[in-house]
Amino acid sequence: MTRPSGRNANALRPVQITRHFTKHAEGSVLIACGDTKVLCTASVEERVPPFLRGAGKGWVTAEYSMLPRATRERVARESAKGRIGGRTHEIQRLIGRSLRAAIDLKGLGERTLWVDCDVLQADGGTRTASITGACLAVADALLHLREQGRIAALPLKDWVAAISVGVCQGEAVLDLDYAEDSTAEVDMNVVMTGRGEFVEVQGTAEGAPFSGVQMEQMLALARAGIDDLLALQRREFPEVER
Amino acid sequence: MTRPSGRNANALRPVQITRHFTKHAEGSVLIACGDTKVLCTASVEERVPPFLRGAGKGWVTAEYSMLPRATRERVARESAKGRIGGRTHEIQRLIGRSLRAAIDLKGLGERTLWVDCDVLQADGGTRTASITGACLAVADALLHLREQGRIAALPLKDWVAAISVGVCQGEAVLDLDYAEDSTAEVDMNVVMTGRGEFVEVQGTAEGAPFSGVQMEQMLALARAGIDDLLALQRREFPEVER
Amino acid sequence: MTRPSGRNANALRPVQITRHFTKHAEGSVLIACGDTKVLCTASVEERVPPFLRGAGKGWVTAEYSMLPRATRERVARESAKGRIGGRTHEIQRLIGRSLRAAIDLKGLGERTLWVDCDVLQADGGTRTASITGACLAVADALLHLREQGRIAALPLKDWVAAISVGVCQGEAVLDLDYAEDSTAEVDMNVVMTGRGEFVEVQGTAEGAPFSGVQMEQMLALARAGIDDLLALQRREFPEVER
Amino acid sequence: MTRPSGRNANALRPVQITRHFTKHAEGSVLIACGDTKVLCTASVEERVPPFLRGAGKGWVTAEYSMLPRATRERVARESAKGRIGGRTHEIQRLIGRSLRAAIDLKGLGERTLWVDCDVLQADGGTRTASITGACLAVADALLHLREQGRIAALPLKDWVAAISVGVCQGEAVLDLDYAEDSTAEVDMNVVMTGRGEFVEVQGTAEGAPFSGVQMEQMLALARAGIDDLLALQRREFPEVER
Amino acid sequence: MTRPSGRNANALRPVQITRHFTKHAEGSVLIACGDTKVLCTASVEERVPPFLRGAGKGWVTAEYSMLPRATRERVARESAKGRIGGRTHEIQRLIGRSLRAAIDLKGLGERTLWVDCDVLQADGGTRTASITGACLAVADALLHLREQGRIAALPLKDWVAAISVGVCQGEAVLDLDYAEDSTAEVDMNVVMTGRGEFVEVQGTAEGAPFSGVQMEQMLALARAGIDDLLALQRREFPEVER
């Protein structure tokens, strides 16, 4: 099988990270995974939601959106429709849970990190690129807090990165772009920590169900791909000792 | 470790199926998994959504809701709040995808099956009980169509059943009730077909991330539990030759 | 005239009451009036709405909903439509007012009773069945509060029950089912107390207006029907001395 | 008992009718019942809602609103709140049903009458003033259609008028103003036709329930008050032969 | 060029002011500019929005709405649509800013003035009539506060009035009615103070863009028209020494 992009089954697309892409946010990272480009910002608010008041720990919440013409066909804004769709809800909950696995909420103190992932251009894998990039935006926001002396130690328990895997024409492949994603039989998103443990595994049979063997193949591909992403995260953030 | 319910790690709660629970719906099944009780109905509409018109096949869509006092604490109705929350969106998309794996949409013809899963009483595992019960409500609706001569063959490709597994106090367990679910370290929902293949795997680390070994243990428990549910489905529907 | 059900003009449908139908709510009653089945729960909240804070008395509020396939044709959920319709508003205001006539709000203390009436199956008369059943769910919730010692005396001023009457083919009839309700010339809902006084009278000419004589006939039928319902309520709740 | 206004128990407030109050609407009537002032307009649309297409008859629908400062305290606009409240829903459904009792929908043809009742100043009884005034606005709109030759005969089956009655300090009174309405034990709205038959009767015990005798007293007061309103309608519309 | 109304290019429509048009509001003015009629009320609330609490000054906010049949064709209510449209937002922000230019917010104290402009009948220029009338309703509300001794001095810095100008068939004209407004090439709204300074200038080329010369001509017409409106305001409020 030849992939539409000509990549090998286990090949990631080129990843490019730009720190400090915009100037107001405490953390602002543009991540490009091939033609998928997501602007991830992390904003610090000096209070927590009502359900956590006085609990002596912080919170992390994520929002995700696509610019209307990030995609092949223009998609109506959710603000214009007056409601957030199911897919968006699903993705922003996934990003939030993934980040909370990386952050020591006690160490963060009574603060909220608002993480915004805005897709400027989409070519498959926007949710996993969001997670990988958002973790970096969070790191920058935490470094900013430490520089300002508002926290003593960096409350980053571990790096977190994510990738998609799938089954296309019967074969397990890594990091699907849009051409593959739209025709894949199985689509799976995997989120892992720097220590090689799972945070999330979400596999969906789009057409036919998948076997236990295919699942193992996909997990192996995901593990290798995420290792590369984690190495990249560490290289981009030499000031984080991890 | 002793489970709050005293069950073994690999023990399902008792399951009870009541067909024809209400009288108007083409399919109406009350499923009780321990103290979790879900009313699943399947309604037939003789047309498809706009994006499928003229495509010569049908559609299946699912909605999920909890009665306000299905839970320990009363939860405000989503109709009163004016919007459907992220959790609900996530669950009804999961149910819909799972059912579409069971149904031959071509064989259904240009019809929509509306599947409603309304939780009358909740004690953990409402989304997996919904899937297992909804598949039966769909079977009854399809049998009804066949009896009326509106379809020739039953467009049911396979049974579909679902169960939750998780890690509690470091140990993998099957079919979490609320007491376990609310404190589990890992929560995973697995949906499988009658042929033993995966439709959905959604694992989430609530506290600490989980290892590959734990993942394998959970998948093994899920597989065994789902086998029991599938046997039950077949027993309840002798008229479906499968 | 023969009624579709074969009942006499002054005959109620069989009524069946199931206390403690679900386990979490302080009061939970399933009421079946013929094929109309409503699950009524009463939930206790230990505070009152802002407009009553510090007023030394409680509040009772009611919500009403039908499961999407409680009816012949599936009806879209109000949560999916994002707004509660006029009919629902009208009914839940009616239920709330009726219950407040039965309850001694001072005796309740600064608590809110949330009453939920969810129609599992509809065959006419859902709003009056809701009132009759909700009064029982409230009684159970109040008994629960007294058992726990949170209130000394039962703040139930009186029983409240409701029934529909109407004019069908020129004749006054009691307790209309769907077949009658959908073609009746006049539809009237009557709510009365255990002492035989009116709480609500809502009569509507659907087709032709009605005379004073017809009104008297309908009120007489309603009074007799409600007497039977009140007797049933007292029989089901021997622990309430009333 | 002395009423706050000094009126006798059976006395209406002075009623003033101004036809053609605004210039664009086919029917536009300002009705003043004491200090309650409602602008009622009737607009003709040359089509019917989808559920009536091709049925060879028309439709009448009503909307009701209060200007924010029609009342003692300013009330937030429902447009600003983004939703129509339960009270408004209840009232506009009542107005619509009442008008449909007056109009021959077949004779109207495939047209919709949009009736808007906007309360400029409120002092109790806004819903009944709306009905009495709206019937006149409709009459003017129908006269307009006849003048233009779009209909041959006036499809007005009868006049319709409405009044409130209630129990204040134990005594039945007619046409409650705000001072009475806000403290009444019982509040009842009655809608009748020119032939003296009932269209709607809606009685509500606000505090204590009411007896059958009180109900009869209220209905007698209502009947007399509505007779006066009907006479006034006829006097204002000499061109309607009825 | 002859204007549809036969007026000269620099002629205002007749303006009529009715103070105390409704009885509850602290200020209530009906302003008629030709056939455009707007009811403007000003309501006093004894607190300010959160962002101003403790700032020692007041706030003025405006809302604008048209009755559904104020216009040639009936327009659906924004409450029924569930959202306020862009045009309404634009107008109410304009009215609010204009009034804040007239009022000494410090002198008002920690109070909010809610200004409601409800168009009873529309014939062009509703937003400028609203501003001119609202300023008077505010004046009446402030006089009321002074009479009650709640403020010592009248916190009215200046009068504010507004008018529309435009270019029709190449010629600059003053105070466009609907017939002109709907076909004008340029539409400009001008708001000025009693001292002859600008508060707002909003010019829009509907068809072709406009030259600097045309702009000067329109501003000259507006200045003269507003001078007349200001004279009228002063004449109607002899008790305001300004």
Next chain:
Amino acid sequence: MTRPSGRNANALRPVQITRHFTKHAEGSVLIACGDTKVLCTASVEERVPPFLRGAGKGWVTAEYSMLPRATRERVARESAKGRIGGRTHEIQRLIGRSLRAAIDLKGLGERTLWVDCDVLQADGGTRTASITGACLAVADALLHLREQGRIAALPLKDWVAAISVGVCQGEAVLDLDYAEDSTAEVDMNVVMTGRGEFVEVQGTAEGAPFSGVQMEQMLALARAGIDDLLALQRREFPEVER
């Protein structure tokens, strides 16, 4: 007076234009005016809104949004709030009108241009930067249509550009950044065509009203600034002969 940025009163901030910033949209331009950065895309849809069907001409509509952390303080998404605010409505209507002045809608044919202006980073003047950039994105979309042979001639009547002017500490200045904008006494946005005519003039006194002389000074500054922007537009689009 020294401006916060050190610029002269008549100095524009540096402007940078990046064509083809994203790959899917027919036109995609990133415009940076100092630290204000807006991504403008133009999308072609092969149909028009209902009110224009069969009219033989096209339509242009604009949407405007800010990323949540484009600003100093994070601003909640309008999609999360469920409604678009007044400021956004005002701006997108302004952008739409401005673009319609530049485009020959007949020449466009029965197509809609959807123009999206998304502010990635804000530092004052986002609406005028949006207009100047959106005109270029539209030009690119039209060039794309011509290259594909879907239109013969470029339906671009003229260039359109916009700038803000204002009064700061009594002095008229050009192109306000956030530091100035937030404290300016007057804020005016001016939109002009390549032929030097006005499309929009929107001046607002934020604090004190402004004189006719100040207005003339602001218009002169705007004219000069827009001349520079128009020169830049022409330089960036040598393939447009204008």
